[in-house]
Amino acid sequence: MSDDSKFSTLSRRGFLKASMAAAAAGAAPTFFINNANAYVNAPTGGTVTLGFNVPQTGAYADEGADELRAYKLAVKHLNGEGDGGMMNTMKPLSLKGNGVLGKKVAYVTGDTQTKSDAARASAKRMIEKDGALMITGGSSSGVAIAVQGLCQDAGVIFMAGLTHSNDTTGKDRRKHGFRHFFNTEMSGAALAPILEKEFGKDRTAYHLTADYTWGWSQEGSIKKYTEALGWQTKAAVRTPLGAGDFSQYITPVLNSGADVLVLNHYGKDMVNSLTQAVQFGLRDKQVNGKDFQIVVPLFSRLMAQGAGENIKGIYGSTNWNWSLTDEGSKAFVKSFGAEYGFPPSQAAHTCYVQTLLYANACEMAGTFNPCGVIEALEGFKFEGMGNGPTEYRAEDHQCFKDVLVVRGNQNPTSQFDLLEVVNVTPRSAVEYAPDMLGGQLGSCNA
Amino acid sequence: MKELLKSNLVIMVIFAVIVLTAPAWLTPIGAGYPDILQKFAIFGLFAIGFNILFGLTGYLSFGHAAFLGVGSYTAVWSFKLLTMNVLPAIIFSTLMAGVFALVIGFISLRRSGIYFSILTLAFAQMSYSLAYSVLTPITNGETGLQLTLADPRVVDGMMGIPVTDSLPTTNLFGLAMSGYSGFYFCAVLLIVGFYVSLKIFRSPYGMKLRAIKSNQTRMKYTGFNTRPYLLSAFVISGMFAGLAGALMAATDPLAGAERMQWTASGEVVLMTILGGMGTLIGPLLGVGIIKYFENIFSALNESALHEVFSFLPGWLEEVMVWISHHFVGEGWHLTLGTLFMLVVIFLPGGVMEGITRLSAYLKSKFKGSDEITSEKVSEDAS
């Protein structure tokens, strides 16, 4: 198919061309053509297609919608439209604002439904039908890992969106997958010193953990770092995903003797368990002569809205917040705010940055060939993207950068002012050895 | 002519031609790429099998996705432990699903009506919950069971297939299971499955299953033991589901717990009713419609819509895009829901009913024209 019809599935032109192509040649398989000179979906015309694969239905639909906004903004900036956003602040920058390698950036979208099967089907459509060279997106680690594996096999690049589990760049790491977002290990390392400062060394924690890989990963990291401080772990109780009513898990906390509750929940589970824990009066309690505390290790502003008043004063960590005042963040918030009328979420930020990083790597490599792009991204050091000096570590394709410790704002000045940054934990404090989490990258597949 | 069109051979030839040429005639509507073609064939098998139970006996299972999931897990384990060849995987999966179906069917078929539905639902939900959490060592939980470089693959090792540093791909004696070859493999199995279903529909066995649907009590009074018939139909349809699960893993080696969730069971129920339960072709139409919406409609975004409506004058284009963007992309569920309602309100009996009516209408217009090769089961109130 010629490549201006990639953009749409039902346009008349696409329709005609497609029927002619089908009539003339049958439908020639374009998937998995791997030989020495060519790579999958090598762009032939004047455009290059990126695939934005986000949840558009289901519990993370709002987060997915925000990611999509960021992607569209990134495409605009890459094509030299709008105010350029972070392209004005990113250093070093190879992009010229004329697309990527002289080709105009086009995109296709799809709905992951936050299900691995649907996400892979959608990504395959982008690769097989729309000719996408790079897939990006996500709001769940299970989905991200599933799509990352697919992209490795298909020979395209995967730039992970919001995924926080260690596994994404740990035991399930792939040569073709890259993650800018932080992980549970970094959350634990960043939070622990602040928890010590605020709550002291002598604490007893009770964990409620979503019963799946991300939850376990989160629980493990927080335990590891808080126990190193001298905290005790009273119990770590697994709760079914989407339990809704958590009362039967919260009541045992009341008389357990624990004085800190750690909620290893995300999304709806976090909103519900936090709301209900507060209703049970946990925050008004005194245990062992200390005020009872609740910690939510992974915070998201979009999700925090659902918990309303209950998040005030609660500690957690986040990848990025719009209130940061560095040049990169300001430039991004400005152009996002001007476009959509509200600030971007951390999910939007990581997706925007990932798109720019990919495009920049193509420019650096001088090719869209994934092997070249991977080489350019590995070990790439940059700044001006909102998280201070950052490095894409070559060994596991994980970005290392500062991590924000935040607290639910006690006195918000506006409807968006929900989180207050209490500490910017420097990169050095959250770094770990590449082989600590296991896993093998494998080799480039093109 | 009419008789000829009803013969099994002719139906099978027409069906095979339509299925095998699908890449060509689906490309113009944007559904001619390998993945969706594979999905059509795989879910087609799933729905055909489901219809053998539901369409013929009227027993509504709300837990058939469990067998699909079991099939997928078995297949991936076969890839991991034995060989990347899909043949053993498919055989093991179908058998394993059959065993599960035998156990679950044996228990659930002690009840009928909605009590049966809830029993099957309960088993499937238990499988899902456990696979997602405590059975993680077997299922790899949320992330799903995937291949790794460290897998033993004993048979492949004995055959001397070299180990490289990239993951091996599934194959049928060297034929890749991804892309179009994967689709043709699924398509052949779909045709075989369709043939089995056709034979069952037209056999005395099928007649007995229908009789159970129309009046089980009366059959029991005549001293006819319905249980073995019901159980065998349940196991057959469970094995179809297991085969579909194996093919999902064969074309894309990953197995996740969400395949067993009640929504997945509900999906095949909806597909069958939407297309026309108890008809041979209906479930396939239902599969086509739902999968098309899920994969193609969900991917239309505003810029794509602008292109679709670009032939209209500017202001009208804006209006049309504004209206239609509620129904595509993130709004594709709305379209699906509306479609469910419209079809069932105006076409009791599903899409097949519409086709039957249309063909009857055309026939009255042009006397003596060909008949659609479908088998409409008389609509008895169940």
Add this chain to the structure above:
Amino acid sequence: MDEILLQILNGLDKGGAYALIALGLTLTFGTLGVVNFAHGALFMLGAFCAVSVQQVLTISKRVKDESITFFDAYKETPYLELWWGDTGAMIIDYAVPISIFVAIPIMLLIGVAIERGLIKHFYKRTHAEQILVTFGLAIVLQEIVKSLFGANPIPTPAPDIVSGSAAIGSMLGLSDALVYPWWRMIYLMFAAVVIFGVFAFLRFTTFGMVVRAGMADRETVGLLGINVQKRFTIVFGLATVVAGLAGVMYTPILPPDYHIGMDFLVLSFVVVVVGGMGSLEGAVLAGFLLGILQSFASMNEVKSILPGIDQIIIYLVAVVVLLVRPRGLLGREGVMED
């Protein structure tokens, strides 16, 4: 000991919620013979009645935050507070209880509209078609709510005075550690009142008598020359109101999102079937039974012996009950068995 008491309370509370949702569902089953897959969506609509009332009450005067220049951020002060001061703030605080009075007429209207416009045409259709049409309706209702309110949960807190926990232990002369949220106790009482109200209505009114007769033998009642159709409409309306009220009252416990009804749908079917088709008492009994068992199965002591039991307990109980008692706890012969 405290732990056991608390889990019993949790179980009763959950059970109240399950029973309330199942009650409406079993009414539509038993009386109208309709499998209503949109029942969860009606619960969701009730919850969003509360959200809407809260949003209307908190229509705010916006003062732009000048420190933010890239987009418009506001400090919002509700007009009610500006006009009436503390009285206004109190009205807003009581948004959820106020919504009850708003939800009753709205849900009744919605119920009647759905019955007149859609359901009544499906009385004589197969269950399969009823499932498809009501499922379609549920999706459409969900998507409408999603496009109006977004996909994220929306906080709808209980009034301040009952937002915390009651020290019931010290009140009853037991351990001080025995505390339970006020709102959950209110929910339990509310559920009890509604359940008794519905039962009384069906038992002590002529209308209720006809409905119960209709549940037992629809055809005969029709033959008696009673306008069954009109009564069906009212019963469906009643079921809708019960579902809606369950939704309104649940919002402080579970911040609602557009999908909340689907999450309850399967569960409510299980409750109804375990209770026995066509039995209101059975639905209530099963609701409380499953609620209490679920609470106890979640205790650490139980989970350490049977890992994962809390995730499957409801379904496990359903299987056992249906195998021991073919028609559920209190089901009658011949209802929805074919």
